[in-house]
Amino acid sequence: MMRNIAKKIYILLILFFLYAPIVTLIVLSFNKSKTRSKWGGFTVKWYGSLFENEAIMQALWNTLLIAFLSAAFATIIGTIACVSMQGMKKHFRTICLGITNIPMLNAEIVTGISLMLLFISLGIKFGFLTILMAHITFNIPYVILSILPRMKQLNPSTYEAALDLGASHIQAFFKVVFPDLLPGILSGFLMAFTMSLDDFIITHFTKGPGIDTLSTKIYTEVKKGIKPEMYALSSLIFVSVLILLLLVNYTPKKKKN
Amino acid sequence: MNKKLLSAPFLFWSALFIIIPLCMVFYYGLTDQTGAFTLENIKAIATPEHSKALWEAIKLSVISTVICFFLAYPLAMILTGMSTSKNSLIVLIFILPMWMNFLLRTMAWQTLLEKTGVINGILSALHLPALKIINTPSAIVLGMVYNFLPFMVLPIYNVLVKIDPNVVNAARDLGANSVQTFLKITLPLSVPGIISGITMVFVPALTTFVISKILGGSKVLLIGNVIEQEFTQTGNWHLGSGLSIVLMLFIIFNMVISAVTDKDGEANAL
Amino acid sequence: MKKLLALLLCGCLSIAALTGCGNSSSKENVVYVYNWGEYLDPETLELFEQETGIKVIYDEFETNEIMYPKVEAGSSAYDVICPSDYMVNKMIENDLLQEINYDHIPNAKANIGADYYRTARDFDPDNKYCIPYCWGTVGILYNKTMVDEPVTSWSILWDEKYAGEILMQDSVRDAFMVALMMKGYSCNTLDEKELREATDLLIAQKPLVQAYVIDQVRDKMIGGEAALGVIYSGEAIFTQRENPDLEYVIPEEGSNVWIDGWVIPKNAPNVENAEKFINFMCRDDIALMNFEYITYSTPNVAAQALIEDEEIRNSKIAFPDLSQYDNLEAFKYLGTEGDALYNKLWKEAMSN
Numbered sequence: 061m062m063r064n065i066a067k068k069i070y071i072l073l074i075l076f077f078l079y080a081p082i083v084t085l086i087v088l089s090f091n092k093s094k095t096r097s098k099w100g101g102f103t104v105k106w107y108g109s110l111f112e113n114e115a116i117m118q119a120l121w122n123t124l125l126i127a128f129l130s131a132a133f134a135t136i137i138g139t140i141a142c143v144s145m146q147g148m149k150k151h152f153r154t155i156c157l158g159i160t161n162i163p164m165l166n167a168e169i170v171t172g173i174s175l176m177l178l179f180i181s182l183g184i185k186f187g188f189l190t191i192l193m194a195h196i197t198f199n200i201p202y203v204i205l206s207i208l209p210r211m212k213q214l215n216p217s218t219y220e221a222a223l224d225l226g227a228s229h230i231q232a233f234f235k236v237v238f239p240d241l242l243p244g245i246l247s248g249f250l251m252a253f254t255m256s257l258d259d260f261i262i263t264h265f266t267k268g269p270g271i272d273t274l275s276t277k278i279y280t281e282v283k284k285g286i287k288p289e290m291y292a293l294s295s296l297i298f299v300s301v302l303i304l305l306l307l308v309n310y311t312p313k314k315k316k317n
Numbered sequence: 318m319n320k321k322l323l324s325a326p327f328l329f330w331s332a333l334f335i336i337i338p339l340c341m342v343f344y345y346g347l348t349d350q351t352g353a354f355t356l357e358n359i360k361a362i363a364t365p366e367h368s369k370a371l372w373e374a375i376k377l378s379v380i381s382t383v384i385c386f387f388l389a390y391p392l393a394m395i396l397t398g399m400s401t402s403k404n405s406l407i408v409l410i411f412i413l414p415m416w417m418n419f420l421l422r423t424m425a426w427q428t429l430l431e432k433t434g435v436i437n438g439i440l441s442a443l444h445l446p447a448l449k450i451i452n453t454p455s456a457i458v459l460g461m462v463y464n465f466l467p468f469m470v471l472p473i474y475n476v477l478v479k480i481d482p483n484v485v486n487a488a489r490d491l492g493a494n495s496v497q498t499f500l501k502i503t504l505p506l507s508v509p510g511i512i513s514g515i516t517m518v519f520v521p522a523l524t525t526f527v528i529s530k531i532l533g534g535s536k537v538l539l540i541g542n543v544i545e546q547e548f549t550q551t552g553n554w555h556l557g558s559g560l561s562i563v564l565m566l567f568i569i570f571n572m573v574i575s576a577v578t579d580k581d582g583e584a585n586a587l
Numbered sequence: 588m589k590k591l592l593a594l595l596l597c598g599c600l601s602i603a604a605l606t607g608c609g610n611s612s613s614k615e616n617v618v619y620v621y622n623w624g625e626y627l628d629p630e631t632l633e634l635f636e637q638e639t640g641i642k643v644i645y646d647e648f649e650t651n652e653i654m655y656p657k658v659e660a661g662s663s664a665y666d667v668i669c670p671s672d673y674m675v676n677k678m679i680e681n682d683l684l685q686e687i688n689y690d691h692i693p694n695a696k697a698n699i700g701a702d703y704y705r706t707a708r709d710f711d712p713d714n715k716y717c718i719p720y721c722w723g724t725v726g727i728l729y730n731k732t733m734v735d736e737p738v739t740s741w742s743i744l745w746d747e748k749y750a751g752e753i754l755m756q757d758s759v760r761d762a763f764m765v766a767l768m769m770k771g772y773s774c775n776t777l778d779e780k781e782l783r784e785a786t787d788l789l790i791a792q793k794p795l796v797q798a799y800v801i802d803q804v805r806d807k808m809i810g811g812e813a814a815l816g817v818i819y820s821g822e823a824i825f826t827q828r829e830n831p832d833l834e835y836v837i838p839e840e841g842s843n844v845w846i847d848g849w850v851i852p853k854n855a856p857n858v859e860n861a862e863k864f865i866n867f868m869c870r871d872d873i874a875l876m877n878f879e880y881i882t883y884s885t886p887n888v889a890a891q892a893l894i895e896d897e898e899i900r901n902s903k904i905a906f907p908d909l910s911q912y913d914n915l916e917a918f919k920y921l922g923t924e925g926d927a928l929y930n931k932l933w934k935e936a937m938s939n
Contacts, residue, residue: 067395074392077463081425084435085417088428095809095821095829096428107575115629141327148324156324159331162339164517165568167524168651170561173554174338180660181341197334197516200327205513209475254412258419260527269646278420279648280624285806286424288556294417301416309406350923366931366938373938432812452798534798535757538937550759551930552652 066139082298089277089291096286113289120293122188123257123273131194131252137196138203139245142211143237151258161203163198171198172265179266186268194266195256203248210244345558358559367543367560371567374458374539377454378522381461382469385518386511388462389469393510394503396470397477408474411467423460423531427491430456430532460528461518468517476510477503520568540564617642618860621658621665621684623847624649626721627868628880630787635867641860658683664854665894666861673760675717676710676920678850684716685853691862692718694869702909703886708847709917717848718865719886723820724844724907724915725761726837730830733814741769741838744815745788750795754816757799759933760918762789764843765817768914774843775919784931789936799937808833819845835904838898841914846886905931 089107095102110116136201163171175194183288184190202315214237222232260275274293281287349355361367396407414422429435430451437447450456480503488498526541535542540560547557602728632643634778635914646665648654657663659681670678688913689696696717703719706854711717733752736743744753744765756762764774766785776782797813804816811829818826823835849865867873874890884905885891894900909915919930 070391071395074388074466075410075484077413078466080429081422081463082414082417084428085421086427088425093829096424096806098809098829137326140323144322144324144327155327156331159335161572162335165520165565165572166339166560167541167544167564168521169524169526169541169548170342170558170565171338173548173557174342175334177341177345178334178338186657186663193334197330200330250412254415255801258415260418260420269621269665270644272647275418277418278418285802286421288337290421294421298413298417301413305406305409305413324741366934369938370934431807431810433810530757534796534800535937536793536796536799538934543934546930546934549650549653551926552655553927554656 071092085291086295086298089288089295091288091291094285094288105230106288107296110289110292110296113287115272116287116289116293119272119274119277119315122271123275125193126188126195126273127253130192130199130256131249133192133196134199134203134252135245136248138200138248139207139241141200142207142241143233145208146211146216157204160201164201168259168261169265172262175207175262176265182283186266187271190268191263191271191273194262195259198259198262199252199256202251203245206248207241207244210241214240342558342561345554346383346562347559349555358556359563361556361559366538367540370538370543371540371564373454373537374523374541377457377537377539378461378519381458381465381522382515382519384458384462385466385469386515389466389473389514390511393470393473393477396474402476407505408471411470415467419464420527420531423464423528426456426460426463427451427531430459451532452534452536454537457529457537457539460532461522461525465518465522468521469514472513472517473507473510476507480506516572516575519571523568524564590847598926600729600773613624615642616640616860617644617666618667618864619644619646619663619855620773620864621654621668623647623669625845626669626881626883628876630880631868631873631876634873635864639860639863639867641863642929643864653665658852658911661854664830664856664885665852666855666857667864668850668852669720670850671918672710672845672916675850678852679711680920684850685855685858686715686877687718687851687865688862691859692866692869692918694866694871698869698871698874698887698889700886700888703846705908706844706917707848710846710919711848717846717850718869719846719848720868721821721881721883722844722846722886723884724837725764725817725819725842726823726835727815728818728823728826728835729815730808730811730813730834731832731834733811738836739747739832741765741840744817745792745795747795749814751797752814753792753796754804754813755796755799756804756817757801759929761817761843762799762933762936763929764918766792768838768840768842774916775921777921777925777928779928782928786932786936789933793936793939819883820904820907821881824882824899824902827904837907837912837915841912841916844909844912844915844917846917896911897917 071101088096090104091099092103141156145156148156166174174193175190175197179186179190218236219232222236223229227235238306258275260279262275264276264279267273272280274290278286278290281290346358347354347356349357362371400406404553430448431437432447432449432451434451440447450459484506485498485502487496488502492502522542523543526539526545529535529537529539529542544560544564545559547553547560618641619749620643622645626647631877632645635641636643644660646663648657651670654668654670655674655677658665658668658678675684687695699719703722704714706722707714707717707719721841727741727743734743734749744755745751755765760774763782763785766788767774767776767781769788770781772778772781772785798807800807802822804818805822805826807813808816808818808826811830811832818835823833826833827835848863849868851861851865855861868877869887871887871889871893874885874887875893878885878887878890878894882905891900891906
């Protein structure tokens with residue numbers, strides 16, 4: 061009994077630690093004063109002006125679109141890579157994994173700058189496409205790293221059994237391997253989406269004129285003080301994801317059993 | 318169907334967007350402003366200001382990694398013990414804070430920790446002594462632990478969930494007490510997750526520059542700050558690249574060591 | 588496999604379609620503007636678009652050094668950029684700018700004060716390349732409730748009484764400027780002995796400094812986090828509005844006067860539109876809107892006259908009489924080696 065209470069207290073403390081700044085941001089979104097360090101009274105006006113602010117809404121749209129597309133592409137490329145790695149010789153696989161790890165091991169700023177140098181030398185115009193390509197690049201490792209453990213748990217004989225029973229390779233993959241990999245693929249996608257959403261440094265170096273994501277927008281705003289609309293937007297995103305999460309988890313699950 | 322062909326898109330992508338850019342970093346790092354070959358940018362790490370910055374970064378990121386580990390391991394164990402239907406929810410609760418922008422979250426800590434900040438406001442209302450950690454290395458450590466803790470919790474949790482409870486039960490049946498079971502069974506089995514977690518916390522902590530700027534008041538110069546400064550303030554890309562190569566080699570060196578200790582090559586369980 | 592390929596293909600096509608939309612605008616009537624973050628009133632851009640029918644593609648940068656390689660590489664061609672003094676200097680030296688045709692920008696000659704052109708000659712000798720947009724000084728902002736003596740000299744930033752209450756600028760040139768000026772040296776000096784002294788001063792100051800920050804001086808001073816801070820005059824007006832206890836001074840040893848101005852890069856694709864844009868920004872009512880939005884002093888004399896609030900119009904902070912000061916100096920480009928020297932010493936100071 062005591063143990064259980066201690067456990068709960070521990071979890072609560074950690075959650076408090078993780079969520080304290082987020083509560084702070086939500087509180088700030090209701091702050092009448094424009095500066096972070098002064099409480100000017102309660103207001104909801106920032107939530108109204110947020111939707112009138114075209115620049116922020118455009119940045120939000122860019123952010124979501126880039127996060128979604130880059131996560132989707134990274135998931136496809138990563139999944140194929142994982143499947144193909146199974147058939148590789150051990151040392152070749154190690155090399156592949158090593159390459160995968162590079163973007164995670166490099167300082168973000170080095171990844172960002174090196175991509176910028178690449179785009180400059182290729183003569184690609186900076187814009188939506190360059191950000192997207194950069195995001196796909198740093199997302200692939202997260203996908204691979206979350207699918208690979210699942211891959212290892214796979215029993216190769218089920219795949220072969222399907223082939224023996226007359227399925228084509230594609231059928232065998234989608235009917236046998238894919239469902240087993242799905243949790244890994246989904247968590248990889250989610251991870252990639254989150255990483256893309258939160259990235260600032262790499263986006264910063266690979267973006268072009270006239271395109272902003274929320275991160276780069278916030279960074280430029282730091283110069284003159286962050287606009288309270290940003291706090292409002294973050295609070296909205298956070299609350300809507302939270303609600304979505306709770307809905308998904310507390311709707312009765314018919315699939316179970 | 319040829320499996321080698323399947324890896325083509327990935328290999329092509331990696332070659333174009335990982336290997337070539339990396340070569341460019343090496344090119345810049347090994348040349349000077351005129352384009353002539355030089356090792357000066359690599360050797361620059363030996364100057365007192367750079368080696369001190371590297372040392373400070375290593376110190377703070379090791380401390381943060383250790384703290385993350387000791388916070389995350391018990392947490393992962395408690396979470397593992399909870400009912401499985403809640404699993405996905407638990408994982409998401411730790412990813413959720415990342416949906417708030419990283420810069421905003423770190424700025425929020427500033428609001429909390431400042432001399433006239435929220436925490437000190439509460440402390441002074443309770444007549445307690447004020448907390449003075451903003452703009453010190455402790456605040457940087459706090460920021461690192463805060464930002465990277467999920468990267469430690471998730472891999473350890475993922476590994477712990479997969480441990481067959483029968484193995485643990487068997488150990489108990491054979492007369493091992495809980496401490497022995499933990500040390501002989503659970504801990505060794507979770508090593509891949511631990512290594513993965515340590516990597517995922519240590520590397521970003523070692524290379525960060527934003528946290529030390531916002532929470533450390535730039536009073537501690539970290540190697541990440543030096544590199545960032547070379548690229549964005551001084552515009553000396555050659556020196557910046559040279560220092561990043563050193564940083565990269567240092568990280569790879571550590572990875573190799575951990576790969577040697579982790580014989581099964583399972584360290585990548587996310 | 589086929590399905591996957593088809594999926595990939597679909598994805599590529601949709602992206603191509605998306606970015607296609609983005610690129611097609613380059614054939615239209617547009618102007619690419621590259622400015623500091625939050626450095627003009629967004630409403631003025633809308634007005635410009637309405638009046639001229641030219642679409643503004645607006646991009647922002649945070650430091651001159653981030654802007655520079657992007658412009659130098661030429662991979663994103665801008666029509667109008669707003670760099671600071673020493674960066675204008677560097678861009679001129681590296682042949683990145685084109686001469687401005689004042690005939691096409693009548694407002695620039697009519698509205699911008701002659702004083703400011705004179706100051707700008709420090710970095711743009713014949714006023715050929717740069718039209719001043721914002722300017723200001725660097726000084727000390729202090730909290731009257733925390734500092735009871737008169738603040739007149741940079742040396743107060745070395746006073747142990749205020750240990751932990753001082754905010755310094757986290758940028759090489761500004762930090763060195765403070766130390767060099769206090770010693771009576773030029774803030775563009777390349778003399779190693781003078782720079783050595785300045786470095787030692789900065790090292791000695793470090794234990795007293797609460798934090799090295801750039802833009803956050805503002806928020807921290809408003810919140811009463813610190814007693815003294817080195818700040819740009821433009822920020823001072825805003826901070827005083829939020830917290831009346833704050834006071835701004837230009838120390839008697841002299842200080843830095845800076846100018847950010849419009850320039851047109853050599854590879855600008857829409858020069859004509861760039862000229863229209865600059866001309867529009869130099870119009871008195873537009874300059875006034877921008878001044879009220881960003882609170883950085885405007886060199887636009889016609890706009891100054893339009894400021895309704897008498898206190899601000901006559902404010903010594905916003906519009907100090909330049910002729911009264913003989914010790915205000917603008918930054919110059921120091922050359923690659925000069926930059927490297929400053930940076931090395933700065934790192935030495937900061938790692939101590």
